[in-house]
Amino acid sequence: MSAPLAGVRVLDLGHHVAGPLTALLLADQGADVVRVARPGAAAADPFLDRGKRRVELDLKAPDGLAAARALAAEADVLVENFRPGVTDRLGLGWAQLRAANRGLVYCAIPGFGAADPRAGVQGWEGVIAAATGNCRPRAGNAPPGWDPDRPTYTAVPVASNFAAFCSAVAIVAALTERHRTGLGDRLEISLYAAMFEAIGGSGAYPVATGLPPERAISTLGSGCYRCADGRYVQFNPIGATNRFLRWFLDAAGVGHWIGEGLADRARSAADPGPLRARLTGLFASRPAAEWEELAATAGTPLAAVRTTVEWMGSEQAVADRQAVSVIDPIRGPLTVPGAAVVFDGTPDPTGRAAPAAAADPGEVLAGWRRPTGEQVRAGTPAPPAADTADGPYAGLRVLDLTQILAGPSAGRVLAEFGADVTKINVPQRRIGAHGVVNRGKRTMLLDVTSEAGEQVLWQLIEQSDVVTHNLPAGTAQRYGLSHEQLTSRRPELVHVSVSCYGGSGPWAGRRGYETQGQAATGLAERTGGTHGPAVLGPYNVLDYGTGMLAAFAVALGVYRRAGTGRGGAGHVSLTRTGVYHQARYAVSTAPGDEPRGPEALGLRPGHRFHRASDRWLFVAATPGQEDRLTALLGTGPDGRPGTFGGRTATDWVRLLGESGVAAHEVVGLAELMTDPRARGQGLSITQISEEVGEVVMPGPVVRAERIPVGPGPAARRPGADGRDVLTAAGLADRISELERSWVVQLDALPTGWAHF
Template identity: 65%
Template structure:
């Protein structure tokens, strides 16, 4: 067996996955010590990225249409703890490998399914190509602020990054480990379903949250305090992001650049910048000229020495060679049996239970057949009888959430959805970004953790906590006396979750950064910009919310390890590692070969039958084979033309998008009209499934937001109560730790804020 160390050692997984979602979810488990057997289909030539997606797994080739091979597959599952698959709904049931059949024989089985659309979705039979899911969820718009001049805002754009598949894998891996934790107590497994369409609601995040009275806000470019992408003297670009409640980052940068005098002109005065458009324009003009005076690397070094969020824009290949990425284990090199020395992403998260788990070379298809078949000749393992469902996996666990912005708070929200009691701590006298969505289901309190009295409150909360989440830059927590070793000394067994831009272990560990720095450093902006200027991939924050999900996965690993061994630990997730995982299929490098892909804002797809097309009324995505299109006479004629692409475009313009989607899906093709976000958040199916939900906020009335992407049969995650204003649970939280009689004194000492609370929806 390959799973000899790590948090998931002893866990057996059968991976029936194909393409991205299934193999990636199983890889996340394999990297943490699970013994994963990947089932290959016969006659399939593995692509280059197979070296990544199936590393560290054992492999057997089985024809599931053959009775003998199908029985082998069933026998494999009888000995497994987890099954992973991402076929369309019904396929596994027809093979006798569905949840109903398998769980009846083994109630301890954790079964994870990741189809394109759910079994109860009217689109269940539609092939879930990435472009189809992107069209269905509005994930095909250019990021606000990065559209080329004169851009037609109705025109979609295509990215080769499989965002929906990646989010489904991240969510699926988390839910599997959470279910294993619940099973350790109850002896009962669960059926998990994370359709790609549903998973995109985790990616949409706060972009889909709004008070009903105001409606969905218009997308706005991130431009506060001079934020943006700037061209430097060497022709390269930097992504500068001095955002925040104050202009401290902008001030630090200008001081380091020798431009302190700008402050005298009001260019660092936040209140004036907010109310004077001319001053904002002047600041951008000055910054544009300033960045043009030095090379990108010089600006990156200067800004990061000053503690300012700024990253030079790199290609993915440059990130694969980056010294920090290598030192931090975010990039590793393995000796592949076919490709030789191969560079690829390392583990998605850092977990101390598996300190030696670096990337392990893949086995080739069917390489482990003899050993796997020999195991099937041994008696079935004896499992204790399954008990009754014991409630949500994290019921009774307490989480103290110190994180800010989006990624860290999203991890806390996910833990709350799976049963944890989460206390969210924010600083007093500050606006709390995206509070209405990312802090849903938590109790909220405003505490100055830098003050002596504030630390007294915090330590009382930590004394009862099972998990602490924070996103301080490296060494900042130690300066506050809140580092992992400080916390572990007082609360042994705690799972300490760190979220950062660049991750631990390398020379950039203490650097600050946000979504845009993560995209810039890892090559996403170059990939998105194509032949033009680099651009932030949008419209959703794929690194912030992706990192939030992976941080929840890291916490789940820590909690499972603690459940089994009694030991806590320090786990990490980072924006740059999430960025690399979002591009993983293009981040496998052997020799100098590079993989061609559509890039840039003008990209519509990969070929005429796998791209966005314009119908008479709006755009739709088509994902098909020539054979499927040939079943429609009008399209068969177009395919026979010398310029099939132009011919198809002309035919598609003769009908409405919905008409074409109906005809194409009836022929077995994948197709979907482009659905704007506002339409998606009010879609009847999305609302019936709880993917788009309405809650009542005491502050803003009815509010709409994304619901929960993960389904679980026995332990369905809970939506959680509507979050109150930041700090509104302060008195209750303080009373719970024995400080009910001290609340007024603590507020007078500025340790807490209990009155004149900031809004949680005022910025939506």
């Protein structure tokens, strides 16, 4: 089967991380990507430039600009991540290019969006982290005696990575819409906006109660434990019931704890101390690897804490092609991350090295030139151009069988682009974050484990274009929902599955959550530093990042089907996302000078968090700007540079901005969700819940000129659309029977805002 993006031509004007990573996600799915570099720039990056071609152009010189404009005239996609207005001044803006190429999909990825009053501020990671509250330890993961007002810095480029994930989805959606209209679009996904995708349910709350305090996950003994060999495991037997804990205790030979009431959820929530003390002693009795194997056999979510290097060399990472080998033309043999999304036809990244030298722009252009009259380079011929867009996924029927956060987030993103998404949940269960992750969907409670429920499920599948699930490999096989079973029965179906550890390899059937993904891939080891493992940051960067990559997988399948009529199967996992968040450190020649641990404040004195008189701020001076800091701060009596303590953070941000130095005060989450700048850009929205009234939550992060992208209606109570879904499936005459036999739950519905 052909690669999903075969024939798509991408001009990569990106720099740093966000732009090049977006283009890499496209290149890994078969797109022909040409990276534009400055003459004399550093050699190609072994990861970000993998599988791309490279040309060197001086965009400020007439001949370099002319060559770039000629390539843009033949491209399907252009990616850039300059500040707003820079490409316009260069002569490479959307308005300047679309006249010559009406099918161009133009993706801008600035730090702050063009409509943001901070548009001129350089969007360094620390600046965006301060602006979005992504600079504090996860609840329950701070060292003893930690000052909650103190920020912490991570070298993981969370905002850039999320911006790339979101941009890849939006680009492929725009290419799909181009099949219908023949027209491209201008997309904008700022780093600031993309962080609202990472925030997710953490930023959602009923107005009547306000944003609740962050709570550590400690129910049923969840947490990090030291083992007999001095290593750690991350243990999370959470879920709708206490079954994972019971399975684990039985397998560990301490099943009698259950009779003592230690597996009681309510008791554990009220007083987690006794169970945690017993588990601390239990885990100290065996090495981490033994606990990992025991938990895997028992079916309980648990992972030993590894370094990133250890994960990249693990049997699972290699077997699932999360780690692949390449021969870099400059550095020699390397291990680098594999593709972020595995889809039918995704090229094997093994051997897809970065280019050794720059290509001749004229030769690239000659190969890119379109035949006269051709409207769209890849896919089916476009109809006459239309002036309006209904949305790339209008009429697309998605059946969402996923649970928790990652999978449901993918369905919510597809609904934002116009898809008709039906969400299936299990009856009689609490559904966390429903009001956020299931916004814009129809909702139904169906017991698919029963024979009658399975019949209903297949009736729904037969009427769907896309199916998503996050069942473990063996469970999916039993339900007939494996890749092979679905594809053989419905070859036109697009099917995407989500897992913790990957769709193949010895760990494919293991269960895990955000914390297991972080532990296995090195994020927890990196974050904790010398204090022992800790979960990275306040937001679920693996769950929501994987959700966006799952949406990308669906988008790839839908795009290819528009050109071929055939669907296909894709897979994403939390550990793949974890590797991508740490991609710089997952390459086998990774740098070792990274600031680590909760005490880290930044990269150097001029690029770090500082304390002002009222709050902290992040200052992002480049090495060439540090004399400006000296001029602003002055020197003290001892001859040392002055401090930021004499003024407020707001004053410093203004003064630094006037001197050309990027800075931002640290903004808390509650403040962020009510910030007029976030509200004005639709990144923090208000809806009316039928259960709890007015609610606040993050809104869609993609801005497009033509494609309508919107949040959709507020989520209804779980299961509230059951009768309508059954009727639409032709099962209206069976509704009473299905309800009586407990196959569907249509009344006495659970709450969608259970965590408030």
